Amino acid sequence: xxxxxxxxxxxxxxxxxxxxxxxxxxxxxxxxxxxxxxxxxxxxxxxxxxxxxxxxxxxxxxxxxxxxxxxxxxxxxxxxxxxxxxxxxxxxxxxxxxxxxxxxxxxxxxxxxxxxxxxxxxxxxxxxxxxxxxxxxxxxxxxxxxxxxxxxxxxxxxxxxxxxxxxxxxxxxxxxxxxxxxxxxxxxxxxxxxxxxxxxxxxxxxxxxxxxxxxxxxxxxxxxxxxxxxx
Ligand code: MN
Numbered sequence: 001x002x003x004x005x006x007x008x009x010x011x012x013x014x015x016x017x018x019x020x021x022x023x024x025x026x027x028x029x030x031x032x033x034x035x036x037x038x039x040x041x042x043x044x045x046x047x048x049x050x051x052x053x054x055x056x057x058x059x060x061x062x063x064x065x066x067x068x069x070x071x072x073x074x075x076x077x078x079x080x081x082x083x084x085x086x087x088x089x090x091x092x093x094x095x096x097x098x099x100x101x102x103x104x105x106x107x108x109x110x111x112x113x114x115x116x117x118x119x120x121x122x123x124x125x126x127x128x129x130x131x132x133x134x135x136x137x138x139x140x141x142x143x144x145x146x147x148x149x150x151x152x153x154x155x156x157x158x159x160x161x162x163x164x165x166x167x168x169x170x171x172x173x174x175x176x177x178x179x180x181x182x183x184x185x186x187x188x189x190x191x192x193x194x195x196x197x198x199x200x201x202x203x204x205x206x207x208x209x210x211x212x213x214x215x216x217x218x219x220x221x222x223x224x225x226x227x228x229x230x231x
Contacts, residue, residue, distance in 0.1 A: 011060045014141040015104055022085050025192030027055040027137055029110055033173050033198025040201050050174040050182050053127050055137045063140035066225040069208040070133050073113035076206055079199035080157035080165050080214040083108035084176050090189040098180035104142035107214050107222035110196050111136035140222035153217040155200055159210050167200025
């Protein structure tokens with residue numbers, strides 16, 4: 001096969017202890033998975049079922065990236081999240097199949113143009129301009145499930161060393177297993193699929209020059225620097 005131009009390199013995430021990396025094909029994001037964050041957004045958690053939006057793989061970057069403040073916003077927000085990646089095919093998965101399909105966990109950032117997301121809510125339009133932002137899906141090294149079990153680990157985020165977000169993984173409304181069971185009713189999940197599981201409360205704006213540092217106890221931290229210079 002000859003292409004008219006060189007295709008983009010495949011984005012992949014390092015996995016602790018592995019020489020090989022995890023190549024990504026799709027990024028699913030769960031909305032409102034912590035009650036305290038749902039409340040600060042003026043809403044409630046939907047306990048009937050989780051719901052989703054997506055981000056383009058082309059907009060993913062690895063932890064440690066230094067990016068310009070994005071265009072088209074005056075209110076760019078940090079959202080610190082637990083991400084997981086899929087390691088087996090899962091379609092209409094049972095609980096056991098869903099649990100077995102989770103391959104590794106990692107720290108991630110769901111950076112958001114909050115003003116553009118609000119436009120979408122106000123006008124009943126899609127959230128793409130708010131959520132599918134260039135450089136807005138930031139992923140740290142993953143840790144395989146054999147080395148990390150979700151319990152009450154702290155999930156937190158600092159901007160320039162000041163803590164802004166702090167929560168506990170125990171406060172997630174929908175667990176990774178429940179998310180896979182539900183999401184696999186709509187998609188043939190499989191290798192290359194990444195899920196971001198929602199953010200705890202304390203989201204807020206960043207500005208050019210800020211450094212964002214997110215942590216989950218037991219996992220590698222995720223970092224993003226917003227450069228003062230434009231590009
Ligand atoms: Mn989010």
